[in-house]
Amino acid sequence: MKFNRKILPDSNYSSKFISKKRLHEDEIDFDLLRSYRLDRVKKELAKRDIGACILFDPVNVRYALDTTNMSIYNMHNLTRYCFIPVSGPVILYEYFNCGHLAKHLTLIDEIRQGITWDYFSVGDQVENQLKKWTGEVENLMNLHCGKNKQLAVDVSNGPGILALNKIGLKIIEGKEILEQARKIKSKEEIQCMKASMEVCEKGVRLMGKELKAGMTENELWALLHKTNIESGGEWIEGRILSSGPRTNPWMQEASNRIIQQNEIVSFDTDMVGPYGYCADISRAFVEGHKFNSEQKKIYQMAIDHIHHNAELIKPGLSFKEFVAKSWVLPEAYYGNRYPCIVHGIGLCDEWPMVKYPTEVTDKKGQFEKDMTITVESYIGEVGGKEGVKLEQQYLIKENGLELLSHHSLEKI
Structure with missing residues (x-):
């Protein structure tokens, strides 16, 4: 599957600070690593005629986009996720005020602040936040998936899935898709x-x-x-x-x-x-x-x-x-x-x-x-x-x- 933009040869993260390289860092082509993994995800979606996926699991987000932020925290808080259509822009919904963390990653087309309805984060505003989130998802599906209403989600909670069903989307279990994408290693x-x-x-x-x-x-x-x-x-x-x-x-x-x-x-x-x-x-x-x-x-x-x-x-x-x-x-x-x-x-x-x-x-x-x-x-x-x-x-x-x-x- 071809991407509609050039993968820059210098997209490895380069800090302006003095740092020690990780083991074998110079031997790994990170652009190939990242493009291969994202391509695997998109191919699994296309194989099943699924328009897009939303990934919350930090391990799946890491696999698809090679971006991390408070991985353990986000395993139990729905505050960071990404939207990946088969055709269209890849969007990372980042934790509050953290958009700068993934700017060096060229396969991410856009970084937005995450919309969370997680009770810990928003308390009694869960219902209002859920409406904002589903409105955003509905808009993305209409823009980038057309008549395809199949959306894969790897991790969510009951209210999130019910809300997506109410706006006419057919929610597909995303874990199987990502497990199948991840099984063959480059x-x-x-x-x-x-x-x-x-x-x-x-x-x-x-x-x-x-x-x-x-x-x-x-x-x-x-x-x-x-x-x-x-x-x-x-x-x-x-x-x-x-x-x-x-x-x-x-x-x-x-x-x-x-x-x-x-x-x-x-x-x-x-x-x-x-x-x-x-x-x-x-x-x-x-x-x-x-x-x-x-x-x-x-x-x-x-x-x-x-x-x-x-x-x-x-x-x-x-x-x-x-x-x-x-x-x-x-x-x-x-x-x-x-x-x-x-x-x-x-x-x-x-x-x-x-x-x-x-x-x-x-x-x-x-x-x-x-x-x-x-x-x-x-x-x-x-x-x-x-x-x-x-x-x-x-x-x-x-x-x-x-x-x-x-x-x-x-x-x-």
């Missing part, structure tokens, strides 16, 4: 992801080096945050780090529990690093670096689990066939299984989420070339003392997988 996206992974693994190495009995789980977890932020990263999606008996069952968040000698410490990075790309790996250490026999057993099971499943994956393999051929988790461990076997990865966890045979999962999808995924394993016997969580990140290539995560697994 060369530039892979470069961004590798930079994020490099930062993540630097943090993981530091965690392994500093791990010692007497420190708290939170003190260890903070090292990954520190490494990420000082390297130009953004946030971490969860707080999943636990030690000793808190590793079984899984999904327990980091706490002030004091790590003891010879205990397993397992964690899942979920790290949104430089350029907004996620480095999502899981590792398990043993305090003192000497595994006992039971720790060796479950660690090796987790390795076997991941290796078996990774070797199956190639372009064209259906999720259904993959699940049927996937590593069989022994019955004693099945009750503690992880929520999925494989999931997509990009700016965050993405479609697909391929689950165990007993769970509801996508039946029609298949793996495709240039998807990026993670392969998961949690091994912890129901009622057992400890558990091991491992996860590797991959790029799907023509004949199999390229490993993107290179932090060594433990020698047991």
Whole structure:
């Protein structure tokens, strides 16, 4: 899909202040990165004969326009969004007095102040603000979409959707559209992801080096945050780090529990690093670096689990066939299984989420070339003392997988 304006060769943001470059910044063509992603969104809209989309989710706004502003805040406040028609101007509705933040981005045609009906922002003026917003949307759809009344919205609230329906628009679920757009990665996206992974693994190495009995789980977890932020990263999606008996069952968040000698410490990075790309790996250490026999057993099971499943994956393999051929988790461990076997990865966890045979999962999808995924394993016997969580990140290539995560697994 061609854009109706020139993408300037110098559109990389250039600050007048002295600053330190982010990792591999000079190796990434940001114009190609941005135009590819916006084009993917527009093609998905056109494929479904949808006139336009409105995106509120900060991750989707980042994907489409590469603009950020208070991302975490805007995950729970409807104050910043964008309008993207298949044909017509791309409009960013920015937070109050923040229009200057995205002026360097050439694929944004216009920046306006956002119209919000969010109760926190406007209190008892919700109804009046909602009328202003729907009036604006109606005008945009008439101007740029003609008779096409199909509008995709990724995130909103009940009053917002009802108000759009009342003005005659057919609202389409936007999450599927953006997930499908985001699933195939460009060369530039892979470069961004590798930079994020490099930062993540630097943090993981530091965690392994500093791990010692007497420190708290939170003190260890903070090292990954520190490494990420000082390297130009953004946030971490969860707080999943636990030690000793808190590793079984899984999904327990980091706490002030004091790590003891010879205990397993397992964690899942979920790290949104430089350029907004996620480095999502899981590792398990043993305090003192000497595994006992039971720790060796479950660690090796987790390795076997991941290796078996990774070797199956190639372009064209259906999720259904993959699940049927996937590593069989022994019955004693099945009750503690992880929520999925494989999931997509990009700016965050993405479609697909391929689950165990007993769970509801996508039946029609298949793996495709240039998807990026993670392969998961949690091994912890129901009622057992400890558990091991491992996860590797991959790029799907023509004949199999390229490993993107290179932090060594433990020698047991």
